[in-house]
Amino acid sequence: MKLPILTIIMTTIFTGTMLTMISSHWLLIWIGLEINMLSIIPILTKNQKPRSTEAATKYFLTQATASMLLMFTIVFNAMHSGQWTTTNIDPNNMIVSLTMIIALTMKLGMTPFHFWVPEVTQGVSLMTGMLLLTWQKLAPISIMMQMFTSINPIILLLIALMSVLVGGWGGLNQTQLRKILAYSSIAHMGWMMAILTFCPSLTMLNLLIYLMLTIIMFTMLNMNTNMTTLTLSNLWNKSPTITMMILISLLSLGGLPPLTGFLPKWIIIQELTKNNNIAMATVMAIMALLNLYFYMRLIYSTSLTLFPTPNNIKMKWQFQPKKRSLFLSPLIILSTLTLPLSPVLSTLN
């Protein structure tokens, strides 16, 4: 795509999300979400293939339905409460709270509306999939964080629990890396929404760490354009450092203790037990093991099947990487080694 057009479209995507994040009137929020959705469709169909078209169609249909449901909720809320601000939704109005949660979880790709996430992520290129799984989550999560006092906690906890379950079990039978990262996104959204009604700043923490880890994973996979587990198993010959970094980043994404990915899970479990939700915390922690299993399978085929000693296999000459990888080193360090900085969180308000 030509550079001026790409710049205009990227600016429009940025504008849409920013418009949603800074406004308190429901109409502007809806307009921001629409601008965002409309301008990401050309990005999804950037390389003209049947798979991209199919992915863009599925994305468009689900997001348009969610937008219209959101508009219904906005108008219904205006009918019953007479005002258009986000912070004063009446939580006792059953229709408003139910359809609001349905519309926003459809936008985010949480269960039971998760069916489009693996298919759409699979049909587009790696960098576009990264945009889809990271930037597109910002606008709906910012809406949910503005109205978290009026959400029905039971429905949200149920949706979060189902998302964690589906994210764990759905990723088990996958070899395509984009689908694995899509199911990981569904599970992480479940963790984020579980704690929203209790402590929304933890949702923000989990979102930031998840964004860093997903950006790193997609960037490293993009360096050699690995899209399947099979191509990933040949990575030790081409760039051994990236093999090592993928190992550490996947372990952090799975939530293992000395790495940063453990921090949000730890604090979320602590907050859930403080609110007497011990069964929920236990089930979510156990289901995170399923996530860890399929990451471990990737790590096994990538870096744990190497010869321990020098051998007779010809090593490839390692050229300078041609693809640009912005901020790779600081992001890797931030997303894997900053667990000892966790007491800093107590100094934030």
Place this chain on the structure above:
Amino acid sequence: MPSISINIILAFTAALLGMLMFRSHMMSSLLCLEGMMLSMFILSTLIILNMQFTTSFIMPILLLVFAACEAAIGLALLVTVSNIYGLDHIQNLNLLQC
């Protein structure tokens, strides 16, 4: 709730169900999308006029503008799908299954 609002909410629900359950053509789900937008336009116009929300008079028109853009993109995607497969049947979109 006045009965006209119940009527229009029923129209919205019918369009929503038509969007979610489709049989063969993608065009019918795009039509139901427009149906949802139309019922929302009428409902919001009625409510805003009834409650004399003078500053919100622009809202149905903005809704119309963005829904028209959305319909345009939906039609562009329909044209691309039909360029590839010849028809707009939904069962043609089966390349990306797990």
